[in-house]
Amino acid sequence: MTTATANEPVIGLEIHVQLRTRTKMFCGCELSFGDPPNTHTCPVCLGHPGTLPVANARAVHFGLMIGLALGCELAPRSIFHRKNYFYPDLPKGYQISQYDEPLCRGGELGEVRIHRVHLEEDAAKLVHAGASGRIHGADSSAVDFNRGGTPLVEIVTEPDVTSAEQAREWLTLLRETLRRLGVSDVNMEEGSLRCDANVSIRPAGTSGLGTKTELKNMNSFRFVERGINAEITRQTALVEAGEPVVQETLHFDPRAGAITSLRSKEEAHDYRYFPEPDLLPVAVTPDMVQAARAELPELPAARAERYEAALGLRPDDARLFAFRGELGDFFERALAAAGGAEAGAPAVAKWTGQLAARLDSEDPAGSRVTPEALAALAGLAAGGAVTDGGAREVLDRLVAAGGDPAAIVEAEGLGALGGGDELAEVVSAAIAANPDAAERVRAGKGGAVGPIVGHVMRETKGRADGGEVTRLIRAALDGPDAPSG
């Protein structure tokens, strides 16, 4: 194979979502995070002899909400299976999961199809003592069963993702969808959202599937993106060297950027799935579906559509605010503060976007800028009282110290220069200072106006409106071209 043949990645994602129920999946222990080890346990979740699981109805409800939000088909009858394997974080020696009759099938979110959604229980947490912090090289390991039995929903996509960047963006949409549903904390660092990726490559334009590898447990979207890219690079190098890709489970170490093998296909477990005899099938009634549907909030995809259709936002802004719900929420509060007029929406959206770009945190509600201040700023800018450049400067000050935009404009002298004498004088001076450019504009080269505009903007520290400045310059140099702004 020559390097001329481009390869394209084929990526499927498996996402584990810890549900935010009050109690565990199969016992009455309360969920916890960060509490002292083994303080949220009982005979059931410790796997004591004789104990039995009882399915958490709230978890089933959340599972149905997720299924509905992802457009899945809800199974009227689904069953729990036992997935058998030995590991110290698995007190019963099996995980109760779902296998060939999951709670939900099919569906799609954005451009990615959903294969299935099922319920299961989380494993306990192993704590490795020793320098590495990982099992390899640990001096000893301890088990914290607080997490064991936490309800999980596993979402499996079809292999519809074609790049690491797309994976990251889609996961952002999924996370926002789950957050809107209120079914999970969706915090990757705390492990309430975890992602595995199945990666393969194939010659671009073909439809077969190459041998896939599974990247396990990447705990941030950034690592997902980097891990997938690293794996694509690794597989591409193998294929180009004429070597086979081996089916295996891999670990991505974000610190080293390295991929290591956890186990090969030959070492894969035979989980000996069989129907869990301690539990009845989950029979989903129309009432249960109705109850789940009644709790569905507006979901990001619908929100983006509303922003575009009803508020006239640009598609990029609409997606940005819909997929990052805190931004959307802030935007909507600012829009309300601006009087709620649809006409003002694009301006409010523009300045909400500007604000987001200036913040480290994802949620502008935690910043010094109030929705009211942002609305006021958007109003000043839209009304021409302050230029875009001036408004940016006001925003910088708002981000740094808060305050009232109008007062800042007043105090800092950032108000826009109108079409009066003051601006006319600056324009004349700028033309005089750029004779070459002026000559070319006179000769009909409209694009040559740039240096003169730049001169004016420098002189006015951005307080002048660029369109107005251009109009004045052209009017001064050549009357007929004037109405270009």
Add this chain to the structure above:
Amino acid sequence: MTDLLELTAAAAGRAVATGDLARSEVWEAYRARAAADELNAFTWVAGADDAPPAPAAGAPLGGIPVAVKDLFCTRGVPSQAGSRIIEGYRPPYTATAVQRLADAGAPLLGKTNQDEFAMGSSNENSAYGPVLNPWDRTRVPGGSSGGSAAAVAAGLAPWAIGTDTGGSVRQPAALCGIVGLKPTYGSVSRYGMIAFASSLDQAGTLTRDVTDAALLYRHMTGRDPRDATSLEHPEPPGLPTAERLDGIRLGVPEELSGEGIEPGVRETFRQTIALAEGLGASVDTCRLPHAPHALSAYYLIAPAEASSNLARFDGVRYGLRAEGSGTLEDLYGATRAAGFGAEVKRRIMLGTYALSSGYYDAYYGRAQRVRTRIAEDFRAAFAQFDFVVTPTSPSVAFALGARTEDPLAMYLSDLCTVPMPLAGIPAISIPNGLSEGLPTGFQIAGPAFSEGRMLDAAFALEQAIGFDGSPARA
């Protein structure tokens, strides 16, 4: 003292209620009997200082203590399920069935010996040694609830509970000459029963007579929120009173009454059938065409579930931990090699194989299909008959060691008792005579939740048989 021991539990309860007998007298008499156990029937007996608190006023079981098969978890009391791997394990909680009985006034007398994890038909698979049959101490008491059966038969306990997965209540009851009731699957909570095969395990009673069985069962049954497979009994049985069997249609399945049944057992069975007809019952042969495959299906399904249920015994959290050479695999391997007995290992391997990728459909899947057919066979039979009756055990109690080298011969002990749990239906074994001086059992099986009618029929037959249920008591 002798008088007290001659009383059934129900009669003793009545005597306590009328003041003819002191509750403490009953407790102390049985506690002393159990403590002096020479049959190895008990693995733990309440101490002299463990006298239970007085039951609540009007508690229906009158303070008559109950012996409990070891695999029922009892808080703070060793619950070892006959296995070395949880030797000394004291659970942090009590099984629902045991708690219900205690609440109803039947306190815990002791824990009884059993085949390891209920896997066996002779009680010779206990890590704590075999139980001896009180009728003949060179013979087995049956299993797996052998300790409970021997204790009741020998008068070491007024009554007892056990579990039945493929016959583990009914077969030892038959071999010890007492009454064994395996109720409808789900009608008694499994919460706290150390699991063997979850879809088959069922708590049951081992009692001196049918009335005691009804009384004890009545206070065990009921839905338990801790057991998702438990059900409320639509009509919990009262005490049986029937004297006649007029209009009752009994079906005798050809498949479970001929080949493989000892002549002496066949003879007492024939006599009991004649008695039933004398009481007004009609008797005819019936067919359970898939019953001959029941043992095969059972010995795939039960080991498959067991292989998973027993995975938790890994040396990590409780019970035995055998240190290997340091790796996790070694810890698991060494612990389970040292902790499980041969029969348990055999069944774990069988079950693991039956569930393995590529073999599941051929073994576990097919066994489940056979199970469905067996349930359909029973449904068809019950369209024509009120009950299906068979001998309980194909043989009387066999000699210790006679079948330990031949697992298949041992498995055949359950020939007549395995089909019912596969169908989830109730069955009762009552003693119906002696063969070679040893008790035989008569089994009555009915549709799900027919315990009331079934106990009535058993009661009428019991009166007619007039079995003297006492081996020579030491």
